[in-house]
Amino acid sequence: MPNSIIKIYYLAIFIYRATGILVLVRIMEDITLLGKVFDVLANANKGHYVYITDLRTGLSKWSEECVKEFGLPPEYVSNAGEIWGEHVHPVDKARYEQSMQDIFNERTDSHDLVYRARNQYGEYVTVSCKGRVIYDDDGNRILFVGTMINHGIASDYDNVTNLYTKERLLETLADYREDKQRYNILFVGFYNFIDINNVYGYEFGNKVLKTFAEKLLEYIDDSEVFSAGGTKFAVVSTDLKLRELENIYNELVEYARSSIEVEGAHVGIMLGASCTEVTNFAVDEHTVFSNGIRGLDESMYEKHGELYAFSNSSMDKSHERLVIVNALRNSIIDNCDGFSIVFQPVVDAEKETLRGAEALVRWKKDPFGNVSPADFIAWLEDDPLFYDLGLWIARQAMKQWKENVLPKRPELKLSINISYTQLERANFRKDILSLVRELDFPTKNLKLELTERCTILDKGFLRNEIIYLKSQGIDTFLDDFGTGFSALELILLLPVAAIKIDRTFVNGIEEDERKQAVAEAIITCARNMGLHVTVEGIEDEVSRDILRKNGPTSFQGFYYSRAITIDDYVKLPIF
Incomplete structure (x- = not known):
């Protein structure tokens, strides 16, 4: 299949219904019209894609728009199924792979599937894919030919x-702003909807x-209702008052709790909501x-579904924050300019000798100065560019550690934080192992710390990822244990x-005996299970001595050192 010329020696019929128009293509021996016809069909409607695979050669062609939207390789590829599989959501991947196996193992001649795929921005969008063997x-x-609809951009609905x-x-909302039209907006979302998909299925x-x-x-x-993405909804009204929207939400809560009926099954779902007058x-x-989305998350995860009201003043502050976020994003795009890596020492709890360090990121840029990572990590974590920043952090940390630390202290371990938005990416495994191989970094010296929100991922998926990393010689830690979602059952x-x-x-x-008792229980339990325990936040001798008697593995905190550059790390007296 050289360039755009596709030579096919058989009569085939290709039916394409993406635009509602029936197109019949007669492909005859030595005619190269198929390439041109393909391009016409592929660009017939935004968000509608065409694909074709030659089952004899394994070569495939995607619509140019599909290639751009999902960041795929050039249009002609020999392993299209595998490449596209890397974009399929982890929860949907097994269904996708089974469907592809059924096609190529000749158990069926058709493919009809709805699933989620990751676009070039790192966002998962719903796609429906239909194909048939010719x-x-x-x-x-x-031939295996078909169509795909990207429901994220295909239409206004x-x-x-x-x-x-x-x-x-x-x-x-932009139109209302331009017209200076005040309005009320209500966001509603489902709490833990993944349980519905896991129990009953995605369809x-x-x-x-x-x-x-x-x-x-x-x-x-007399109000407009929107899908706000995923399992979230938005109601915008220039007439309904906030009290009326609150009453509607309360009725929806009762309905969702027991009255949703699908295929004869009653499904109970918890809701959360946020609202404001703009x-x-x-x-x-x-x-x-x-x-609105942040308020919705607060309602679902902090207020047990209670309506959260966000204010215009909070949005003023958010507007200022968005200016900084935009600068952060531009820094990431500009090869992470302004970002730097520092290392906070981790010491043996008993001997107070070095065991390693945790790599941390910093950002400094005019006119903002130093922005706390406690702020910008939270702002960026759900941004698609955060994945690129995470890889940059891992690369820089491993590179500096290998060049400056391991030649002198080959036993010291490097810990790198991994967020849930990184871990859920289908190509995370491949990317982290590619870095390890590229830098020739010993996996026994690498530890990945799973941040608190990783535990909101599907537990089966999370377990499989940890097992896989362990099989590659990389150990994982549960970070932030004792707060948020972390629990002993994990x-x-x-x-x-x-x-x-x-x-x-x-x-x-030191002043709270209950905390002391719980700390002792956690450390003792973990130690009896064969787990190492690091305690961070050691600020003084008092807290050190209280916790040391419980037998943790290591300590981390300002009592030993703040986070420092790699040059300062190797100059530590205990190095």
Whole structure:
């Protein structure tokens, strides 16, 4: 299949329905029209893609728009299924791979699947994919052709709920801002919807979303209802007061708790919500949206579904933050200019000798100066560019550690933080191991610390990732243990090598006997399970001595050293 010329020696019929138009293509011997026809069909409608695979040669061609949208290799590839599989959401990957195996092992001649795939921005979008095997006159399988619809951009309507899309929502908010039209907005979301997908399946979950969307429309008069992405919804009204929106939400809570019926099954779901009246037209639509989603998360994960009201003043502060976030994003794009790596020593709890260090990131840029990582990590964690920053941190930390530390102290370990947005990426395994091989970094010296929010991932998926990393010689830690979602049951479920007790849990421990008792229980339990325990936040001798008697493995904190450059690390008296 050289360049754009596709020579096919058999009669085939290709039916394409993406635009609702029936197209019949007769492909005859030595005719090169198929390439041109392919291009016409491939560009017939935004968000609709065409693909074709020659089953005899294994060569495949994707629509040019698909190549750009998902960051795929050039249009002609020989391992398209494997490449595309790297973009499929981890939860959906098994279904996708089974469907592909059925096609290529000749157990079926058709493919019809809805799943999620990662686009070039690192976002997962819903796609529906339909394909069919084409046979020649002698009954030989020669082509696998099909269409794919990217429901993230295909139209103004969300394919699952039939509501307006998130993009349409942002356009509407922008119009209101330009017209200086005040409005009230309500965000509603499902809590822990992944349980529905895990129990009933992804298709059933989509039906639940559609059923809820229909009920939402019943409650709303003279207002606009949107899909806000995933399992989130937004109601925008210039007429309904906030109290009326709150009453509607309370009714929806009761409905979702016991009355959603799909295929004869009653499904109970917990909701969360946030709302505000928008009267400050200096605040842009992205700020309104991001604050609404943040408030929705607060409602679901902190307030047990209680309606969260976010204010115009909070959006003013958010607008200032977005200026910094934009600068951070530009820094990442500019080869992480302004970012640097520092290392906080980890010492043996008993001997107070070095065991290694945790790599931490810093950012300094005019006119903002030094911005605390406690702030910018939280701001960036859900940004698609955060994955690139994470790889840069890993590369720089391993490179500096190998060049400056290992030649003198080959036993010292390097810990690198991994967020849930990194771990859930389908190509994370490949990328981290590629770095290890490229830098020739010994895996026995590398430890990955899974940050608190990693534990909101599917536990089966998380367990499999940890097992795989362990098979490659890389141990994992549970970071921030003792706070948030971390719980003792996690160390029963997840085959981690160590836990790290969070600094906020240690603060004030010298005056709190309950904290002392819990710390003793956690450390003793972990030690009896064969796990190492690092305690961070050691600020003075008192907290050190209280915790040391419980037998932790190592300590980390300002009592020993702040985070320092690699040059200062190798100059430590205990190095």
